[in-house]
Amino acid sequence: MRKVVAPDYTVFEHVKRHAEAVKTAIREAIIPESVTCSYPKERRKMPASFRGYLIFDPDRCISCFGCAFICPANAIRMKEAEDGRYYPTIDYGKCIFCHFCLDSCPEGALKPTKIHDVAYRDLDRMLTLTEEMIEPPEIIREDKRYVEYVIDGRDLHLRRVDGEDELLVDLPPPSKVERIVSCIDPESCTGCRICEEVCEHGVIRSSVEEDGVRMVIDSERCTGCGLCVKECSMRVLRLVRR
């Protein structure tokens, strides 16, 4: 283990360091260099991976409930829409902005933005309905320039750039492992056919025959949403690589 001790400066080094400190003090007194950004007149430029407010594309959503299941703060509730399908709503009063929902979405229906500053009049309005999530949340922008932090040598500097930072992030379509449902233990299947009922795409079908129930999975049409996997009471359905 290395012991950290105070450096043993000579008198000459002491004088040199004090002179440097006095120089910095005089410089800051004449032209002060601030490292804080004057929000809202300027905004900090965030990376594309910033975890801000989410926007939602109902056309891509397959109602798999994956976002609602994974949400550690229980902020996502699925709500039945007029077309009979279920779409997420987010309670930003509970959301911890972990973006697990976005990462778990198999179809890329949830998209990130760099928006982090939305004000609400009361708690009830923080519950964002599906319709309100399609467009990015409305914010008033007064910023004329954005700032970037750069580390140059040993110091942190602030670089101001004129122009607006684009708050919407254009993500490439998710590169996902294609998964399909499979039955890992057909003998333990009770034949309750709940999987057939919940499947949106008619992938799982059953037919009642004389001495039992024949179950068929048509893997070609499976989107890998995993809804049947969650509902199977014997947990014999699994998602496997296509």
Next chain:
Amino acid sequence: MGGLLEWKVRVPDKPMKDRLYFDGLKANVIDTGLCSRCLTCACICPVDGIRVVDDKVDFPDREERCRDCGACIRVCPRFDYRPKYGMGDYLEFTAARSKRFSGQDGGMVTEIMISAIEMGMIDRGLFVGRDERWRPQVFHLHDSSQLEVGTLSGTKYTFATVLKELKKAVLLTRNGVGVVGTPCIVSGVRKLQMEFPLFRDRVRLVIGLFCTENFHYDELMRFLEKKGIKPEMLIKTDITKGRFIATMVDGEVKFKVKELEEILPSGCSVCTDFTAVESDVSVGSVGSEPGFSTVVVRGKSAEEVIAYIREKGYAEFGEGDPGQLDFLIDYKVGRFYVKTKDDKD
């Protein structure tokens, strides 16, 4: 992978045409008084709709929720009932007293379960505890520190919903599950294992208890209150030499077991299995000296656990006498014949 994946689920014939399978189960088992309330059907029900209503197994909203899959009929040990009786096959008949745990007699149920967990054979055991009013509650036991609850060991003489918890335990387990239960529960587990490989692979240890009868909680408590026994004051219940002994904070109340026959559930009066012949190991009080548990080792897995207990010296072993069990085995078989004769008259 791609294309079609096909499998077939074998389902038995419907006992009642154009009705739900559960209606058939109700007509053949529950309404005829054969039902032992083991709740194997509730364990397998995919919509979790089967429960106990007024001391009877029922599926109240079956018209709306039942999937009519027939699993309840496939696993019911009393549907197509073949009564078991006698001592059954065993590898070893012995008596033992645990040095680590105290129980009704020798604390051997707790000892076997904890040893199996320590060996890594199972990672959870289902135990029945009770609340302060002696209502049964099912516990998932992972290690011996949970035994500080203090109410897990000891006989309760009331029906518990062990099997309702079994599916949850089986789906959560990594190594395997251990179950303790009366002979009817043991038969239910074996039927589940016969029908569904999921249970065959994951239920590794089935401990059966010697059982003459079991009571419904409400009826037993009403009966005990008539005898002047308050459930809050009870410490221990036991049946020895034909007498029911209730030990309370302030003394004991004894009465003849025969008096309990008025509240004997019908499912118990048709049962002839005293020693849980289908278990991996049966444990009880009869057949050994006071303070010892009788241990009847039947299965390979139980044999390994007992060998482990011997090796570690966790229990003191004594002499067991199978002959002492004959009276109760015959008593249970005899009761069955009396009952069936009554039905014919």
